Each structure stands twice: as C-alpha cells, then as structure tokens.
Amino acid sequence: MKLTRLSRLTIRARLTLVYGGLFLVAGVLLLGVTYALLAQRIPDPDQRVTFNGGVEAPATPGPGEGPVGGVVESKVVENTWDDALDALLTQGGIALVLAGVAATALGWLIAGRLLQPLQRMTETAARIADAPAADRGLHERIALDGPHDEVKRLADTFDVMLERLDQSFDGQRRFVANASHELRTPLTLNRALLEVAVHRRSASLEVRQLGETLLEINGRHERLLDGLLVLARSEREVVERSYVDLVDIVEHVAEQAKQGQVTILTEAGSAPTAGNSVLLERLVQNLVENGIRYNVPADGWVGITSDTLPDGSAVLVVSNTGPVVPPYEVPRLFEPFHRLDGDRLGSAPGAGLGLSIVRAVARAHGGEATARPRDGGGLVVTVTLPAAPR
Numbered sequence: 001m002k003l004t005r006l007s008r009l010t011i012r013a014r015l016t017l018v019y020g021g022l023f024l025v026a027g028v029l030l031l032g033v034t035y036a037l038l039a040q041r042i043p044d045p046d047q048r049v050t051f052n053g054g055v056e057a058p059a060t061p062g063p064g065e066g067p068v069g070g071v072v073e074s075k076v077v078e079n080t081w082d083d084a085l086d087a088l089l090t091q092g093g094i095a096l097v098l099a100g101v102a103a104t105a106l107g108w109l110i111a112g113r114l115l116q117p118l119q120r121m122t123e124t125a126a127r128i129a130d131a132p133a134a135d136r137g138l139h140e141r142i143a144l145d146g147p148h149d150e151v152k153r154l155a156d157t158f159d160v161m162l163e164r165l166d167q168s169f170d171g172q173r174r175f176v177a178n179a180s181h182e183l184r185t186p187l188t189l190n191r192a193l194l195e196v197a198v199h200r201r202s203a204s205l206e207v208r209q210l211g212e213t214l215l216e217i218n219g220r221h222e223r224l225l226d227g228l229l230v231l232a233r234s235e236r237e238v239v240e241r242s243y244v245d246l247v248d249i250v251e252h253v254a255e256q257a258k259q260g261q262v263t264i265l266t267e268a269g270s271a272p273t274a275g276n277s278v279l280l281e282r283l284v285q286n287l288v289e290n291g292i293r294y295n296v297p298a299d300g301w302v303g304i305t306s307d308t309l310p311d312g313s314a315v316l317v318v319s320n321t322g323p324v325v326p327p328y329e330v331p332r333l334f335e336p337f338h339r340l341d342g343d344r345l346g347s348a349p350g351a352g353l354g355l356s357i358v359r360a361v362a363r364a365h366g367g368e369a370t371a372r373p374r375d376g377g378g379l380v381v382t383v384t385l386p387a388a389p390r
Contacts, residue, residue: 019107
C-alpha cells in the first residue's frame with residue numbers, strides 16, 4: 001500500500017523526499033558521531049585528581065573520609081559534561097529539524113528547476129495529443145535552450161521525430177492531391193469520348209446503354225477524385241479566415257436541394273463563425289446530399305438547423321429520415337470510403353467520403369462533427385464551430 005502511494009507521487013515530490021531524507025539521515029549520523037566523540041572525552045570518575053600541592057588524592061573518598069576538593073571538582077566537571085551532551089542532543093535535534101525543513105523546501109525548488117524542461121516537453125506532447133486530428137500540431141517544436149545534457153538531447157530527439165512525422169503527413173497529402181490531379185485528366189478525356197460516342201446518330205441502342213453505364217462509372221470516379229482533393233485540402237488547418245454566417249450557406253444549399261424529391265425543412269438562424277466560405281459550403285452541401293442519398297423511398301425529409309450556442313459557438317444540425325443506423329456503426333461512418341452497408345464497390349452514387357470531408361473541414365476550423373442515430377431511422381449530424389471573433 002505504501003509503495004503504491006509513493007508511486008503516485010510526481011517525480012518532483014519523490015526527488016524532494018529523497019533530498020530531505022538523505023539530509024536528515026546525514027544529519028542524524030553526524031549528530032550521533034559528534035555525541036559519541038564528545039562522550040569519550042568525559043573524565044573517568046575513578047581517576048585521581050592532582051592538587052596544586054602535588055598531593056594526589058583519589059577522585060572518590062574512601063570510607064570515613066570527608067569530601068575532598070578534588071572530588072567536588074570532579075563532580076562539577078562530570079555534571080558539566082552531562083549538561084553539554086544533553087544540550088547537544090536537544091539543541092542539535094531542533095537545529096537538525098529546522099535545517100531539514102529548509103533543505104526539503106530548497107530541494108523542492110531545485111527539483112522544479114531541474115524538471116522544468118521535462119514539463120515543457122510534456123506540455124508540448126499534450127497539445128499535440130489533444131489536437132482534433134492525428135496530424136494537427138506536428139508543426140510545434142520544443143526548441144529547448146541550455147546546456148547540451150541528457151534532457152537537451154531528449155528534447156532535440158523529440159523535435160526531430162515531430163519534424164519527420166510532419167513531413168510524412170505533408171508528403172501523404174501532397175501525394176493524394178497530385179495523384180488526384182493527374183487522374184482527372186484521363187477521366188475528363190474518357191468522359192468526352194464517351195459522350196461523343198453515345199450521342200452519335202449511328203450509335204445503336206446497345207452502344208448507348210453501354211456508354212451511359214460507362215459515363216456513370218466515370219462520373220463516380222470523378223466525384224471520388226474531387227472528394228480526395230477536398231479531403232486533402234481540408235485536413236490542413238485554415239489559416240486565412242473571414243467572417244461567415246452559416247445561415248447564408250444553409251439557405252443557399254437548401255434552395256438548390258429543393259429541386260429533388262426529398263423535402264427540405266430549414267430552420268436557419270444566425271450562426272456567425274470565421275473560416276473558409278468555400279469549405280464550409282462544401283461541409284453543408286455534403287451533409288444535405290448525404291441526407292438525401294440515404295433516405296426512405298417515399299415521404300422522406302432532411303432537416304437543417306443553424307443557431308448560436310450560449311458561449312457564442314456556431315452550431316449546425318442536419319437530420320434526415322432513413323434506414324435504422326446501429327449506434328456502433330456511427331463512429332465508422334466518418335472513416336473514408338465507409339458506408340452504412342459496408343459496400344465499397346457497389347453501385348451507390350457516393351464515394352464514401354461525405355462525412356469524412358465534413359469532419360475534416362470542421363476540425364480544420366477548430367470545431368468538431370458528431371453524429372447519433374435518429375429515433376425511427378436516419379441520422380442526426382451536429383457540427384460545432386468556434387464563434388466569430390469580434
């Protein structure tokens with residue numbers, strides 16, 4: 001039990017206990033050695049005392065003899081030595097306790113000073129770990145100054161690791177963006193050739209049906225590449241931000257979506273925030289399109305609500321009717337290329353990146369996107385964004 005309690009203490013507290021304990025042990029040993037050395041200097045009561053006349057008399061009087069001056073002097077000396085030893089123990093003990101308290105306090109200050117670089121490393125690692133995405137905060141560095149000791153080498157090694165991780169994530173994003181750009185050219189060319197072949201007057205019915213199928217597949221690939229581009233772009237933190245009110249975006253997206261068969265219900269209130277208007281429009285558009293795509297065949301609806309929370313944060317809620325969503329499937333819906341039915345290669349028009357882009361855009365703006373199953377079927381997605389700066 002004591003060992004468990006001791007292990008819960010911080011390193012600073014344990015170092016302080018070690019400093020104070022070692023000082024007290026050393027003080028007790030020093031006091032004990034001093035007491036033993038002084039005790040050896042006490043005159044032996046049986047030794048003989050020499051008077052000025054040169055006559056030696058026993059320190060202790062014999063039978064029938066009266067007190068001798070030497071005896072009295074010996075008693076006085078013995079009592080003086082006893083008082084000195086008692087004073088050494090009491091006064092030395094008090095001084096040792098006071099010095100131990102001072103040494104413990106000084107050890108606490110020294111331990112804090114020595115562990116300050118480690119505290120700085122811990123705070124940096126905590127900020128990176130608390131980032132909303134795995135690659136957020138990797139640009140931070142400890143940049144520890146001071147002597148080139150073990151702590152300095154540890155901090156430099158940590159900085160090198162962060163730099164390599166940051167470069168790795170940047171390289172991954174650049175690869176996705178470059179590959180998507182390179183693949184868009186042949187897909188655009190394929191779409192042009194297919195459209196020419198399908199709309200030819202001499203094209204047979206079989207050729208037109210095949211062309212329509214290939215155009216649908218080609219369009220799906222184009223949407224996939226567009227989604228990858230947006231995802232790679234939105235995973236970076238938005239640096240240049242402008243004032244955006246979500247109510248304008250909600251009304252614009254809802255007006256475009258009303259042309260479909262699913263009913264769009266809006267309850268848009270002012271929800272000011274700061275960010276990239278293009279990315280935020282894509283966020284709302286993805287949520288609405290996702291709600292329309294995964295809906296019931298008849299009498300389906302998608303509800304869009306925007307409002308401002310008491311702390312000033314902007315909140316967007318998009319709900320829809322649709323199939324029943326198991327609660328354990330909700331977290332996986334935000335993963336790239338994941339759908340509720342688990343089909344990655346089916347004929348669904350989506351690319352499985354809608355909610356992934358939504359969460360990436362929200363986190364790039366310092367917000368968060370969450371979802372929960374709706375009673376009776378469907379999904380309720382809530383996006384919270386920071387308040388617009390005054």
